[in-house]
Every structure is written in structure tokens, then in C-alpha cells.
Amino acid sequence: MSEKEKLALLEETFDVDEGALNPEMLLNDIDEYDSMTKLSLIVMVEEEFGKKLTGAEIKGFKTVQDILNVMV
Amino acid sequence: MIDFKDKRILVVGASSGIGEKVAVVLAEQGADVILLARRESRLIEVCNKIGENKASYYLCDVSEIESIESVVKIIVSEHGKLDGMAYVAGISDGDVPVKYLTYERQLTTFKTNYFAFVEFVRQVTKRGNYNDGFRIAAVSSVASLRGEKAHVAYSASKSAMDSAIRCIAKELGPKGICINSVAPSMVNTEMYQHFLEVQGEDSEANMKAVGRQYLGLAETIDVANAIAFLLSSDARFITGITLPVDGGFSTT
Numbered sequence: 001m002s003e004k005e006k007l008a009l010l011e012e013t014f015d016v017d018e019g020a021l022n023p024e025m026l027l028n029d030i031d032e033y034d035s036m037t038k039l040s041l042i043v044m045v046e047e048e049f050g051k052k053l054t055g056a057e058i059k060g061f062k063t064v065q066d067i068l069n070v071m072v
Numbered sequence: 073m074i075d076f077k078d079k080r081i082l083v084v085g086a087s088s089g090i091g092e093k094v095a096v097v098l099a100e101q102g103a104d105v106i107l108l109a110r111r112e113s114r115l116i117e118v119c120n121k122i123g124e125n126k127a128s129y130y131l132c133d134v135s136e137i138e139s140i141e142s143v144v145k146i147i148v149s150e151h152g153k154l155d156g157m158a159y160v161a162g163i164s165d166g167d168v169p170v171k172y173l174t175y176e177r178q179l180t181t182f183k184t185n186y187f188a189f190v191e192f193v194r195q196v197t198k199r200g201n202y203n204d205g206f207r208i209a210a211v212s213s214v215a216s217l218r219g220e221k222a223h224v225a226y227s228a229s230k231s232a233m234d235s236a237i238r239c240i241a242k243e244l245g246p247k248g249i250c251i252n253s254v255a256p257s258m259v260n261t262e263m264y265q266h267f268l269e270v271q272g273e274d275s276e277a278n279m280k281a282v283g284r285q286y287l288g289l290a291e292t293i294d295v296a297n298a299i300a301f302l303l304s305s306d307a308r309f310i311t312g313i314t315l316p317v318d319g320g321f322s323t324t
Contacts, residue, residue, distance in 0.1 A: 015171075035221075035271075035275070035276065035277070036169055036221055036222065039167045039168070039169050039221075039222045039270075040169045040171065040172060042167070042270065043166075043168050043169065043172040044172070047172070054269060054270075055268075055269050055270050055271065055272050059272070
């Protein structure tokens with residue numbers, strides 16, 4: 001999957017407009033990155049990439065790129 | 073005083089934290105317990121803990137609804153009529169926000185938490201499968217009556233169970249069959265440990281949940297004791313209810 005496709009998946013998960021996310025963005029600066037989005041992220045990564053994110057992994061995410069890195 | 077001497081009780085979902093405790097408590101009070109679950113190694117452990125002469129087990133994946141009729145038939149033919157059933161099998165839908173809550177995901181939760189429950193009730197209450205004074209107790213949840221984010225299927229499945237219990241109680245009351253559920257809040261089980269792992273101990277969700285149950289976190293014995301009471305003849309005038317076992321959660 002290309003980075004563009006991954007970003008599109010994330011934008012859907014975050015419920016933000018197409019093109020709203022870029023890899024350098026800090027997650028803390030994204031209003032939509034709340035507890036529900038984190039739950040959505042767990043389900044999306046499980047469905048699309050077959051892996052179950054742990055709470056510790058999610059806590060460790062600082063940027064959008066950190067999430068893209070586990071989307072493999 | 074609760075006494076299950078010479079009583080034969082089926083425990084569905086006996087390898088889970090609460091299920092195991094229910095089986096142990098019932099056996100301590102004299103019951104012969106028949107354990108049902110998927111994981112054989114866990115069932116063997118529980119049987120060994122109780123003692124082989126008081127406990128036996130059968131393998132059953134309750135989500136395979138069509139298999140329930142035959143497993144109940146086998147149990148009754150090998151052990152005789154039942155005096156009670158504890159339905160402890162249950163799964164959490166794993167914190168799925170509604171936008172990802174597909175029909176398939178809901179079905180998975182509903183199969184174990186609701187459809188299998190009703191099918192067990194249907195099978196064990198067939199003529200010839202139960203003794204007079206037959207009682208059923210199931211594990212519901214405080215989620216049955218409350219809204220929580222990302223718990224749609226779990227909460228709805230427990231509400232469905234409690235609604236079904238009210239109807240079945242009325243329908244089977246004339247046969248002397250009583251049916252109830254208990255509604256625990258947070259219990260210290262594997263399911264809770266998983267919740268902590270996802271949400272974090274200092275998360276808002278955990279604070280909210282455990283903060284409201286001012287008696288602290290429930291242990292499995294607290295739920296097992298309530299189930300044992302509802303299965304006992306001491307509870308003979310109680311039917312169709314959902315008993316909160318929640319350390320105060322539902323009253324604040």
C-alpha cells in the first residue's frame with residue numbers, strides 16, 4: 001500500500017477531510033485524535049494489516065508518521 | 073442456608089474467570105457441576121481444582137448454535153436431569169466504534185451473549201431435561217442499562233438477554249422454572265485486564281467505571297456468590313430480574 005493510500009485510510013479513521021493529514025503532523029495538534037479515534041485506529045489497523053495495537057504502542061505515537069510506520 | 077447437595081448444575085462458559093469461580097462455589101456448596109467451554113486445558117484445570125467426582129466437563133463452542141441441542145442431550149443422558157444452569161459465556165466486542173461495527177462483528181457478539189443463551193434455555197427446559205424447581209442464572213452487565221462509547225454490540229446483547237429473561241420468566245413460571253441474571257460492573261477478570269491494556273489504568277474510562285463503584289473493583293467471587301444465591305432454593309420467589317452486583321455503581 002502506498003503512503004498516499006495509507007494517509008487516505010487514516011483520514012477516514014480520523015474523520016478528517018481528504019488531504020488534511022501529512023506525516024510530519026504532531027498528533028497532539030490534531031483535534032480529532034481523541035480516545036474514540038484511538039479505538040477506531042485499533043480496529044482499522046487490525047482489519048487492514050492484521051495486527052492488534054496495544055495501549056502502550058498507541059501512547060508511544062507522537063506523529064502521523066509513527067502511525068504510518070506500523071501500517072505495514 | 074444455601075445447600076446444593078444432590079443438585080446437578082450446568083455451568084456454561086466455565087473456563088472464564090467468573091465461570092470458573094461459579095463452578096467452584098457451587099461445588100463447595102455441594103453441587104455436582106457439569107462444565108462447558110471451548111478450552112479443554114482450562115476445563116481440566118477447573119475440574120482438578122474441584123475434584124473429579126464433583127465435576128465433569130464437555131467441550132462446546134457456544135457460538136455454534138446448532139451444536140447446543142446435541143450437547144445438552146448428551147449431558148442429560150449421561151448425568152440425568154438438571155437442577156439448574158448458570159450461563160456465564162460472554163464476549164466483549166472489543167471496543168469497536170459504531171463506524172466500524174459491521175453486521176458480522178455484531179453477530180459474533182450476539183451469538184455468544186444472546187442467541188446461544190436463548191438456545192441453551194430452550195434446550196434445558198425441554199420436557200425430560202430438568203427437575204422440579206429448575207433455576208437459571210445468567211451473567212448480564214451494568215452495560216445492559218447504560219450507554220457507553222464503543223460498546224454498542226456488547227451492551228445491546230446484554231439488554232437483549234435481560235429482556236428475554238423477563239419474558240421467559242413469565243412464560244416458564246407456571247412450570248416452576250425461575251430465570252434471572254446478575255449485572256456486575258467492573259470485575260477483576262481477563263476482560264478487565266484487556267480493557268486496562270487498551271484504555272490505560274489512568275484513563276478517563278477506567279476512572280469513570282471504577283470510580284462510580286464505590287466499594288472498589290469486584291472480584292469474581294462476588295459475582296459467583298450472587299449467581300449461587302439465584303440458583304438456590306432460597307431465591308425461589310425471585311424470577312425475571314436482573315440483580316445489580318456492582319459495588320454501588322447503579323445507585324450513584
